[in-house]
């Protein structure tokens with residue numbers, strides 16, 4: 192009980208007071224109505240909602256059973272870890288139970304019997320929900336803190352990871368980083384990732400057990416040493432780029448890279464005193480609800496914001512159906528002290544009945560038509576309610592009308608298609624001979640060359656003759672002595688009588704001269 196009170200007092204500045212109600216019923220000159228505020232859930236002990244994973248397989252002690260000893264009593268190796276005996280087992284869940292007075296329960300790794308191969312363990316905590324840290328992360332190690340470790344975080348449910356803090360008894364040697372302290376950071380470097388030597392040096396395993404990720408010290412840069420000036424912190428969280436995200440996580444990972452050494456070198460003759468043992472991981476934070484909820488509940492295995500302001504989603508990250516006449520926005524801590532709700536607005540609330548499906552922030556009244564219409568529809572939409580796709584785009588059948596991806600570009604082939612419009616399933620209108628959804632193919636018996644043209648020759652009906660070969664359906668390559676589209680004509684000399692086909696220019700001139708001569712001989716022409 193005393194512990195609980197102490198806990199409450201400890202969280203007091205961050206848990207109570209500001210931004211804890213989303214709306215209140217107020218009476219104004221126009222009568223009673225709701226007033227809306229930016230709001231956020233209370234901070235909670237996030238270890239109660241976490242799922243944990245320990246890697247690699249077989250790193251947890253007790254299978255097979257193993258003896259270990261402590262740095263204080265290195266030659267009395269009487270402690271035993273046995274996974275099959277509940278009294279001697281040390282499974283991962285013991286990092287998250289409530290500690291009874293005096294009796295620590297802990298997860299424990301195997302000992303470093305494989306030395307000099309490193310003893311590595313990853314402890315990954317996942318919430319399947321974005322969490323905003325409001326207090327220090329505190330990891331308690333029984334039997335000594337690691338001499339090298341690293342904290343990583345993810346903001347996307349474990350798809351990508353980023354370093355959060357490095358810990359070593361010698362930062363330069365372990366990570367080639369200078370040792371720094373969070374207390375020495377300034378307003379411009381409050382979200383710097385650093386290496387600290389404060390939590391890795393040997394001081395006796397009973398004396399200094401905790402490794403911290405200092406959230407309070409970073410808040411104190413803005414809010415003062417006792418976090419009294421929270422207004423300043425909230426103002427900075429709103430304005431400093433990346434600062435809010437720095438304290439937001441969906442997952443955390445402790446990478447344990449070298450165990451406690453007892454203040455000396457590794458003693459190969461007694462490797463049973465080197466291992467990791469974590470009795471508690473305290474993570475205090477609140478659900479990230481984008482300042483649209485003051486409650487966060489554990490439902491169906493994960494945390495969910497109870498969204499207000501007509502927002503919805505796990506983090507209240509979008510507008511509810513029929514409340515999309517404006518684009519969604521997060522609430523804001525500003526102006527102090529109540530912030531701005533930036534609520535989603537119902538279709539029809541702003542003007543007449545003008546829903547824009549979130550593709551426009553503006554409506555305008557057109558006098559002579561007596562209609563209200565959305566202005567500057569984004570995401571390639573158009574129409575009074577941004578409910579159609581622009582020319583050259585078609586409707587994405589797997590997207591709702593308020594989805595940013597609702598319109599897909601037609602991408603009609605410029606040469607093969609009549610124009611750049613397409614029908615509702617994305618098919619373009621093709622020119623003669625072209626085919627395919629985008630008109631970038633040719634029908635059978637057509638070939639592609641800056642468009643589709645009917646085949647000149649092929650291997651079936653339009654065969655090249657007299658030994659000619661068909662070149663890419665475009666023309667016959669004729670052997671010497673033949674010509675014509677299908678090499679069907681033999682070339683002939685001008686003066687050969689048996690030459691079939693059209694007479695040559697030379698031949699016709701000869702015929703004319705011959706005719707003139709004949710006429711002369713007959714006396715018809717006076718010379």
Ligand SMILES: *[C@@H]1O[C@H](CO)[C@@H](O)[C@H](O)[C@H]1NC(C)=O
Nearest residue numbers: 246247311312313343352446
């Ligand atoms: C721990 O996680 C890191 C990635 O964050 C990975 O590279 C490494 O191999 C993991 N180590 C073990 C022992 O699973």
Ligand SMILES: *[C@@H]1O[C@H](CO)[C@@H](O)[C@H](O)[C@H]1NC(C)=O
Nearest residue numbers: 318319320492493494495505
């Ligand atoms: C994560 O949360 C989402 C939203 O509540 C839920 O649909 C999903 O099943 C959860 N995933 C896991 C692995 O719990």
Ligand SMILES: *[C@@H]1O[C@H](CO)[C@@H](O)[C@H](O)[C@H]1NC(C)=O
Nearest residue numbers: 225227500501534535536537
């Ligand atoms: C949300 O919608 C309800 C129902 O239409 C309305 O009464 C309420 O005022 C809306 N809240 C906000 C913050 O706009």
Ligand SMILES: *[C@@H]1O[C@H](CO)[C@@H](O)[C@H](O)[C@H]1NC(C)=O
Nearest residue numbers: 587588589590594596597599
């Ligand atoms: C269609 O919409 C869905 C849902 O938003 C999206 O995942 C998909 O990428 C969209 N398709 C295209 C081709 O843009």
Ligand SMILES: *[C@@H]1O[C@H](CO)[C@@H](O)[C@H](O)[C@H]1NC(C)=O
Nearest residue numbers: 613614615616617618619628
């Ligand atoms: C679009 O055009 C294609 C090809 O002409 C056709 O198969 C399809 O049915 C058309 N879709 C619609 C919705 O008209």
Ligand SMILES: [Ca+2]
Nearest residue numbers: 285286296470
């Ligand atoms: Ca415990």
